[in-house]
Amino acid sequence: MDFDLIFRVYPYFLQAALVTIQLAVYSTALGLICGALGAAARLSRSKALRFVGAAYVSVFRGTPALIQLFILYFGGPQIGIQLDAFEAGVIGLGVNIGAYMTETMRGAIISVDAGQNEASRTLGMSRWQTMNKVILPQAFRLMIRPLGVNINAQIKGTALVAAISVVELTYTAQRYIGSTYKPFEMFFLAGIIYMAIIYVTGLGISWLDRRAAIR
Amino acid sequence: MTAKPFVDIRHAAKSYGTLEVLKDINLQVQKGQIVAIIGPSGSGKSTLLRAINDLDPLTSGEIWLEDKQVNKSLPPRQYEKHINQVRQEIGMVFQHFNLFPHLTVHGNITLAPKMLKGISDKEADDLAKDQLARVGLLDRIDYYPSQLSGGQKQRVAIARALAMAPKVMLFDEATSALDPELVEEVNLVMKKLAEEHMTMIIVTHEMGFAQDVCDRVLFMDQGIVVEEGPPEKIFRNPENERTQNFLRKHLQSQK
Amino acid sequence: MGLDFTVLPEFLDTLLLGSLWTIGITLSAAILSFFGGILFAVIALYAPAVVRYPFRLFAWLFMGTPLLLQLFLIYFGLIQIGVDLPAFVAGVIGLGLHFAVYNSDIIQAGILAVDKGQFEGARTLGLSNWQSIRKIIVPQAVRAVVPPIGNNMIALLKDSALVSVIGVTELTLSAQLAISKTFRPFEFYLAAAACYYVINLLLEAGLRRIERRIQAAR
Numbered sequence: 001m002d003f004d005l006i007f008r009v010y011p012y013f014l015q016a017a018l019v020t021i022q023l024a025v026y027s028t029a030l031g032l033i034c035g036a037l038g039a040a041a042r043l044s045r046s047k048a049l050r051f052v053g054a055a056y057v058s059v060f061r062g063t064p065a066l067i068q069l070f071i072l073y074f075g076g077p078q079i080g081i082q083l084d085a086f087e088a089g090v091i092g093l094g095v096n097i098g099a100y101m102t103e104t105m106r107g108a109i110i111s112v113d114a115g116q117n118e119a120s121r122t123l124g125m126s127r128w129q130t131m132n133k134v135i136l137p138q139a140f141r142l143m144i145r146p147l148g149v150n151i152n153a154q155i156k157g158t159a160l161v162a163a164i165s166v167v168e169l170t171y172t173a174q175r176y177i178g179s180t181y182k183p184f185e186m187f188f189l190a191g192i193i194y195m196a197i198i199y200v201t202g203l204g205i206s207w208l209d210r211r212a213a214i215r
Numbered sequence: 216m217t218a219k220p221f222v223d224i225r226h227a228a229k230s231y232g233t234l235e236v237l238k239d240i241n242l243q244v245q246k247g248q249i250v251a252i253i254g255p256s257g258s259g260k261s262t263l264l265r266a267i268n269d270l271d272p273l274t275s276g277e278i279w280l281e282d283k284q285v286n287k288s289l290p291p292r293q294y295e296k297h298i299n300q301v302r303q304e305i306g307m308v309f310q311h312f313n314l315f316p317h318l319t320v321h322g323n324i325t326l327a328p329k330m331l332k333g334i335s336d337k338e339a340d341d342l343a344k345d346q347l348a349r350v351g352l353l354d355r356i357d358y359y360p361s362q363l364s365g366g367q368k369q370r371v372a373i374a375r376a377l378a379m380a381p382k383v384m385l386f387d388e389a390t391s392a393l394d395p396e397l398v399e400e401v402n403l404v405m406k407k408l409a410e411e412h413m414t415m416i417i418v419t420h421e422m423g424f425a426q427d428v429c430d431r432v433l434f435m436d437q438g439i440v441v442e443e444g445p446p447e448k449i450f451r452n453p454e455n456e457r458t459q460n461f462l463r464k465h466l467q468s469q470k
Numbered sequence: 471m472g473l474d475f476t477v478l479p480e481f482l483d484t485l486l487l488g489s490l491w492t493i494g495i496t497l498s499a500a501i502l503s504f505f506g507g508i509l510f511a512v513i514a515l516y517a518p519a520v521v522r523y524p525f526r527l528f529a530w531l532f533m534g535t536p537l538l539l540q541l542f543l544i545y546f547g548l549i550q551i552g553v554d555l556p557a558f559v560a561g562v563i564g565l566g567l568h569f570a571v572y573n574s575d576i577i578q579a580g581i582l583a584v585d586k587g588q589f590e591g592a593r594t595l596g597l598s599n600w601q602s603i604r605k606i607i608v609p610q611a612v613r614a615v616v617p618p619i620g621n622n623m624i625a626l627l628k629d630s631a632l633v634s635v636i637g638v639t640e641l642t643l644s645a646q647l648a649i650s651k652t653f654r655p656f657e658f659y660l661a662a663a664a665c666y667y668v669i670n671l672l673l674e675a676g677l678r679r680i681e682r683r684i685q686a687a688r
Contacts, residue, residue: 062666062667063667064629071663078656079656123302124303125331156535160538170538174542183543187535191534194536
């Protein structure tokens with residue numbers, strides 16, 4: 001392994017890692033919003049909204065994220081959507097992970113014991129009050145870990161935007177592989193950084209999970 | 216001449232497809248009366264109880280609380296409003312307590328009154344203390360449900376229901392999920408309510424308790440009321456063969 | 471610029487051929503990832519420490535890094551050590567290895583989850599070690615393991631789009647070829663997405679059938 005090379009190029013990788021982190025943070029935030037809306041739609045009493053929610057999940061989980069990204073970035077201008085690669089990356093990745101988060105959030109909500117709903121309704125609380133004060137506070141605790149799995153996947157998923165030339169970690173690694181012919185070193189360097197990001201995120205998720213644990 | 220019934224169930228029927236779980240049930244409960252419903256599992260007794268506050272809606276028939284019909288037909292939105300109002304007047308206690316695990320005992324008791332009756336924090340505090348004193352758990356006010364024993368959980372659940380100042384209390388096998396040594400503390404609380412002349416409808420497996428506390432006992436089987444009357448009659452001289460069989464089996468199983 | 475879907479029929483055969491390649495890559499990589507997963511699970515659980523620990527490091531690296539990065543490593547790495555594989559083969563190996571690591575995780579959990587009492591029960595009845603494994607442990611583990619491995623196959627289908635980046639002419643790259651001639655990315659990527667969606671539905675239906683059959687065989 002060529003450590004000299006690694007020491008020479010690592011600052012560029014760290015810069016690229018910042019872009020990866022930004023992509024992950026923004027797209028995760030967007031994903032959480034899409035997931036919350038999607039879950040609300042899927043659990044709504046309106047048939048039309050339930051259909052919209054189910055269609056969102058089915059289409060975005062049923063096709064490759066890469067294709068979704070290409071439609072948005074390359075096809076967007078044809079329908080009047082002009083985005084730079086970074087913006088397209090955030091929106092494409094965010095809406096995609098939102099479909100997965102929809103299912104995570106919905107799963108957490110419906111796994112809250114049915115007796116909780118019965119008890120609240122028996123006290124005279126409305127559906128909305130029950131959801132707001134009884135079901136959701138419990139569901140939040142149940143969804144932290146599975147959302148953590150989604151976020152973990154999303155961090156690795158940010159690599160896709162290399163295909164639309166966003167200069168993030170994987171794109172940078174690819175470029176240096178091309179110019180140095182040292183694929184193992186470059187993989188090693190980028191890999192370590194990805195794992196560090198995932199590790200720190202994991203610590204954060206565990207911390208949240210512990211804090212939210214039901215006493 | 217009897218007074219106008221407080222809770223009035225008229226021709227209650229319920230079916231799932233072709234399976235009839237309740238067949239033309241009529242039950243009148245006077246104010247302050249305590250009625251026990253006994254019967255084998257699958258007899259429809261819990262379904263009947265859960266129909267009273269429309270948790271399990273009837274297929275046909277009417278439920279009345281004083282001069283209000285509980286299950287009256289209204290457009291969905293109005294019905295939602297109506298039923299939420301009515302349910303505030305009907306307390307219910309479940310077999311598995313259904314306490315809110317994310318809230319303290321205090322929070323469990325005050326959540327609904329604060330939200331639905333708009334009482335102040337101070338009033339809510341007083342309310343929580345009063346109700347907990349009633350069930351003898353004042354010292355557990357800041358505990359979480361997971362820190363309580365089963366019997367304590369059920370007493371908190373009773374306090375939670377009482378905090379809404381209901382006109383009638385429904386008990387759905389309130390002691391069935393408890394270890395034997397914890398049953399008595401819950402029974403004591405229910406007896407105390409009986410002494411305060413709370414109107415109660417109790418689905419139970421505990422014949423001894425039904426005999427001691429209740430004014431009337433209904434024996435249900437296969438979706439109908441087979442026999443009803445004062446506890447002395449039902450437990451000492453049941454007329455119907457099904458009642459006799461049920462009680463005999465029950466006594467044997469308790470030995 | 472607007473949309474014009476009338477350009478699609480001319481390239482229908484390109485898209486269909488691309489779809490067939492995508493199905494072929496997915497199936498090849500799925501088979502590789504299945505047997506690779508079993509092999510990796512056995513190594514991770516039972517191999518001597520000198521093999522086990524380096525292997526776990528390798529698995530940890532593969533689960534913590536993006537598939538795309540791994541594809542670059544395999545494609546360029548193999549060239550560097552003098553093995554010039556066709557892109558298709560490199561793509562199948564990359565996808566297969568990646569999902570083999572994930573499958574191995576599931577299979578390990580499946581093996582460990584089968585109650586120890588089951589093994590003891592079988593031995594008590596006089597079954598040999600090997601008979602116990604074959605007749606008692608494996609059937610139970612398989613039932614637990616099939617649904618999550620099925621989910622991995624579905625993920626694999628969608629991730630197979632990534633091999634277009636290293637030049638495998640599957641569905642995504644076929645769409646790109648059509649786009650380079652027509653300059654109509656929206657239409658062709660949408661058409662490709664529709665193809666993926668249909669293949670995905672078929673795959674899900676197939677997996678559900680397998681699951682039902684396994685669940686029924688009690």
